[in-house]
Amino acid sequence: MNITQILANELSATTAQITAAVELLDEGATVPFIARYRKEATGGLDDSQLRTLAERLQYLRELQERKATVLKSIEEQGKLTPELQAAIEAADNKTTLEDLYLPYKPKRRTKAQIARENGLQPLADLLLNTPSENPETAAQAYLGDNVPDTKAALDGARAILMEQFAEDAELIGRLREKLWAEAEIHAQVIAGKENEGEKFTDYFDHREAVRTMPSHRALAVLRGRNEGILQTTLKYQPDETPITEQSEYEQLIARHFNIDDKGRPADKWLRDTVRLAWRAKIFLSLELEAFNRLKENADTDAITVFARNLKDLLLAAPAGRLTTLGLDPGYRNGVKCAVVSDTGKLLDTVIVYLHQENNMLAALANLIKKHQVKLIAIGNGTASRETDKIAAELVKGLPEMQLHKIVVSEAGASIYSASELAAKEFPDLDVSLRGAVSIARRLQDPLAELVKIDPKSIGVGQYQHDVNQSQLAKSLDAVVEDCVNAVGVDVNTASVPLLARISGLNSTLAQNIVAYRDEHGAFDSRRQLLKVPRLGEKTYEQAAGFLRINGGKEPLDASAVHPEAYPLVARMLDDLHIKAADLIGNREKIKQIKPTQYTTEQFGLPTVMDILAELEKPGRDPRGEFQTATFAEGINEISDLKPGMILEGVVSNVANFGAFVDIGVHQDGLVHISALSNKFVSDPREVVKAGDVVKVKVVEVDAARKRIALTMRLDDEAGTSGKHSERPSETRNRHQKHSGGLKNERNNALANSAMADAFAKLKR
Numbered sequence: 001m002n003i004t005q006i007l008a009n010e011l012s013a014t015t016a017q018i019t020a021a022v023e024l025l026d027e028g029a030t031v032p033f034i035a036r037y038r039k040e041a042t043g044g045l046d047d048s049q050l051r052t053l054a055e056r057l058q059y060l061r062e063l064q065e066r067k068a069t070v071l072k073s074i075e076e077q078g079k080l081t082p083e084l085q086a087a088i089e090a091a092d093n094k095t096t097l098e099d100l101y102l103p104y105k106p107k108r109r110t111k112a113q114i115a116r117e118n119g120l121q122p123l124a125d126l127l128l129n130t131p132s133e134n135p136e137t138a139a140q141a142y143l144g145d146n147v148p149d150t151k152a153a154l155d156g157a158r159a160i161l162m163e164q165f166a167e168d169a170e171l172i173g174r175l176r177e178k179l180w181a182e183a184e185i186h187a188q189v190i191a192g193k194e195n196e197g198e199k200f201t202d203y204f205d206h207r208e209a210v211r212t213m214p215s216h217r218a219l220a221v222l223r224g225r226n227e228g229i230l231q232t233t234l235k236y237q238p239d240e241t242p243i244t245e246q247s248e249y250e251q252l253i254a255r256h257f258n259i260d261d262k263g264r265p266a267d268k269w270l271r272d273t274v275r276l277a278w279r280a281k282i283f284l285s286l287e288l289e290a291f292n293r294l295k296e297n298a299d300t301d302a303i304t305v306f307a308r309n310l311k312d313l314l315l316a317a318p319a320g321r322l323t324t325l326g327l328d329p330g331y332r333n334g335v336k337c338a339v340v341s342d343t344g345k346l347l348d349t350v351i352v353y354l355h356q357e358n359n360m361l362a363a364l365a366n367l368i369k370k371h372q373v374k375l376i377a378i379g380n381g382t383a384s385r386e387t388d389k390i391a392a393e394l395v396k397g398l399p400e401m402q403l404h405k406i407v408v409s410e411a412g413a414s415i416y417s418a419s420e421l422a423a424k425e426f427p428d429l430d431v432s433l434r435g436a437v438s439i440a441r442r443l444q445d446p447l448a449e450l451v452k453i454d455p456k457s458i459g460v461g462q463y464q465h466d467v468n469q470s471q472l473a474k475s476l477d478a479v480v481e482d483c484v485n486a487v488g489v490d491v492n493t494a495s496v497p498l499l500a501r502i503s504g505l506n507s508t509l510a511q512n513i514v515a516y517r518d519e520h521g522a523f524d525s526r527r528q529l530l531k532v533p534r535l536g537e538k539t540y541e542q543a544a545g546f547l548r549i550n551g552g553k554e555p556l557d558a559s560a561v562h563p564e565a566y567p568l569v570a571r572m573l574d575d576l577h578i579k580a581a582d583l584i585g586n587r588e589k590i591k592q593i594k595p596t597q598y599t600t601e602q603f604g605l606p607t608v609m610d611i612l613a614e615l616e617k618p619g620r621d622p623r624g625e626f627q628t629a630t631f632a633e634g635i636n637e638i639s640d641l642k643p644g645m646i647l648e649g650v651v652s653n654v655a656n657f658g659a660f661v662d663i664g665v666h667q668d669g670l671v672h673i674s675a676l677s678n679k680f681v682s683d684p685r686e687v688v689k690a691g692d693v694v695k696v697k698v699v700e701v702d703a704a705r706k707r708i709a710l711t712m713r714l715d716d717e718a719g720t721s722g723k724h725s726e727r728p729s730e731t732r733n734r735h736q737k738h739s740g741g742l743k744n745e746r747n748n749a750l751a752n753s754a755m756a757d758a759f760a761k762l763k764r
Contacts, residue, residue, distance in 0.1 A: 032485035040604035099169035112163035115156030197229030215301035306461030326440025329383035338436035377443035379410035411459035504542025631664030643718030669708030
């Protein structure tokens with residue numbers, strides 16, 4: 001198996017690109033490093049392609065190792081033929097390989113094996129190859145101590161043939177794909193579970209093609225099955241089909257083994273054997289495989305949605321380095337308030353109470369004036385709307401402060417508050433106040449703060465607790481790594497969690513960097529990083545380009561230009577007769593540089609162009625410009641909404657079936673995929689992404705059920721949005737807050753299930 005060629009075909013790349021990328025990965029280079037600083041070697045493969053390559057490379061290498069194991073096992077049994085070896089070596093996936101290995105795989109004693117031990121293999125072969133033989137008569141010749149009568153003999157022969165049918169790799173492969181292409185999944189409520197499983201009402205009698213079932217519906221049905229509410233089966237023929245009628249699948253098996261009904265003595269016995277093989281053995285195995293395949297596909301789809309939303313959230317534009325007041329709303333325990341400086345340092349804290357409005361206004365106004373606060377970040381949990389009203393009064397009452405208030409997602413803030421990291425950072429600060437600090441900081445710089453939280457706790461996924469957790473963690477970690485390295489970090493201010501995500505670094509090295517920084521003061525050059533314990537040349541190569549040092553000895557250290565390219569920049573400076581400080585940011589001087597004059601074997605045109613772009617805008621932030629929605633006055637609760645209203649909101653989450661939009665009430669509304677645009681939309685992310693500010697029209701409101709249907713087609717009439725037949729996967733109820741441990745799991749499970757049946761009754 002030529003892994004390089006396979007990867008080249010799958011990624012539409014050349015073998016040279018794949019070879020170079022594989023060599024770099026094997027040498028320990030990270031995806032962000034390869035994508036940015038080894039473009040010449042890989043022909044410009046981006047981080048997404050490299051992630052796919054790395055994943056497929058691992059799969060194909062595992063497949064190759066498994067092939068070697070299988071070949072050795074069969075050879076030791078003395079059953080390896082040239083034809084079988086060729087088939088095994090040609091297998092391009094693990095399923096096909098295991099199909100080929102199944103007849104030779106060591107297994108517990110089966111009825112077929114016992115029958116063979118009793119000498120019944122010749123009888124099975126005789127009846128299969130010579131249907132003109134009478135089964136009863138033929139069986140007489142095989143009676144003995146272990147085979148007392150003809151029934152035992154024929155049962156043994158049948159067991160042998162059924163196992164033979166079920167272990168034919170070519171046949172099983174055809175049956176598997178036919179079943180996947182044609183079968184329907186049928187979900188039904190288990191009798192007596194109707195009330196208990198009310199949230200799964202839409203699936204009490206649901207049929208759908210398994211091959212095209214969307215991930216959110218598949219995960220909802222599978223959850224219903226796991227909770228003991230639904231029973232699921234795979235239907236491969238109409239329900240009214242007589243049980244005696246041979247299915248297309250049985251016909252396929254019969255044809256494969258030249259079994260036909262020509263009135264010969266053994267024909268009926270062989271047809272019955274085929275029926276039993278299919279219904280009692282093959283179908284049950286393939287049905288299980290189909291459900292596993294459905295789950296795997298749904299997991300992949302859901303994880304992809306989660307990863308994309310997380311990327312949009314992490315790369316949301318930062319509000320910037322402005323002193324910020326973070327408010328973590330609450331009724332009983334008060335509103336927790338924390339002021340952080342423009343660098344994220346905690347300056348002051350206080351707890352105020354909504355029922356003491358005058359005291360609250362006075363206390364917050366004092367904090368704002370004392371610390372010259374410019375931004376107010378309000379968590380979107382319980383009491384957020386009431387807190388937002390108070391903030392609005394502060395903005396209006398203190399015009400000289402030029403305040404701005406923004407409601408931000410507090411998902412995961414409580415998890416950070418109770419974490420070991422927060423305890424180390426604020427050992428003497430009450431846990432509840434740590435959440436207010438996190439809320440303030442995530443407005444200043446979402447990426448820098450959110451990396452401190454387990455990505456799974458940020459809450460931008462669908463059915464995140466139902467999918468493969470290791471696969472989810474791996475995917476989300478890759479997203480965080482790519483985002484952090486795309487932006488880069490200031491090595492003199494970055495936290496340990498942020499540094500740990502930099503290419504080539506880990507938690508230990510990140511801690512060593514911070515410890516060195518605390519002991520020796522700020523780094524004044526990238527080369528000084530080599531003095532950090534356990535940070536060697538290889539790590540330095542991987543990390544240096546993503547670490548920024550502002551105001552250091554070398555101006556280029558504040559840019560994304562890699563130190564290995566400094567000699568190249570020095571040539572440019574010599575030719576222009578200027579210093580680095582005079583070139584950086586000087587567009588006119590940079591325009592005088594002809595890129596082709598500086599290409600070398602090591603630095604090709606792509607890298608030279610990257611260097612010039614970085615020199616023009618050093619340390620440029622790839623994130624967009626900060627923007628915030630202006631929520632409508634007087635719209636505070638879901639009951640204030642009326643069909644036909646046009647409002648501004650912020651996209652809080654994107655799923656395969658549409659987008660959730662925060663319009664300033666405690667419940668996000670859903671814009672169904674069919675209502676995102678006047679044009680056909682196959683993927684909602686073609687139109688919107690998390691964090692986008694959009695205008696929407698209210699289509700329908702169900703205050704009792706906390707359901708809001710929206711449309712981005714502003715010429716739609718109320719009640720005429722797209723067909724809202726999909727079942728959203730995750731609630732966006734603003735009253736539900738993350739909390740630790742079992743409570744967090746329970747809240748998320750309730751949230752997911754609540755949205756599983758959301759908008760089921762919304763009409764076109």
